[in-house]
Amino acid sequence: MAEREAPKGGNEWALKVALRPPVAADLPTFFAQQLDPEANWMAAFTAKNPADRTAFDAHWAKIMADEGIEIQTILVDGRVAGYVLSHGWFGPLEISYWLGREFWGQGIATRALSLFLERQETRPLHARVVKDNVASRRVLEKCGFRLAGEDKGFANGRGEEVEEYILTLGRADDHGK
DSSP states (O other): OEEEEOOOTTSSSOOEEEEEOOOGGGHHHHHHHHTOHHHHHHHOSOOSSTTOHHHHHHHHHHHHHOTTOEEEEEEETTEEEEEEEEEOTTSSOEEEEEEOGGGTTSSHHHHHHHHHHHHOOOSSEEEEEETTOHHHHHHHHHTTOEEEEEEEEEETTTTEEEEEEEEEESOGGGTTO
């Protein structure tokens, strides 16, 4: 299990961020996090109906069975905080992550993504973020992603078409690294 402690700064303690393979016991937390309306708005590209447990279970069964997907559960001080994954469902390898709202704004997403990128060495690696999700774009840029383009797509989390940024880590001429 990969882990790293946060810088202590002015706090007496530091959050320990770790990654491990997901287990079935993580799924109820992922489902509960998916029900958060603000998180769905920020993520934008979410399930059509976040409250549909049957669709959630089917989606996660597909994810867990797909050997082409690299996925890790994010732990913060031993608590399930979210997940980070890479997939090639739509062509080029993409990264996605989800963090429960109670873990936002603490540098956890940046640390978790950094740990994940140490494992997932394939490059280039792409990410998409809705244009007004400044925090997620900052996380990606802190981890080395750079703006590569723009796109539009229908976002279930907002019920409308939104503009998004496409960011890339590495270049196509890096020969996969």
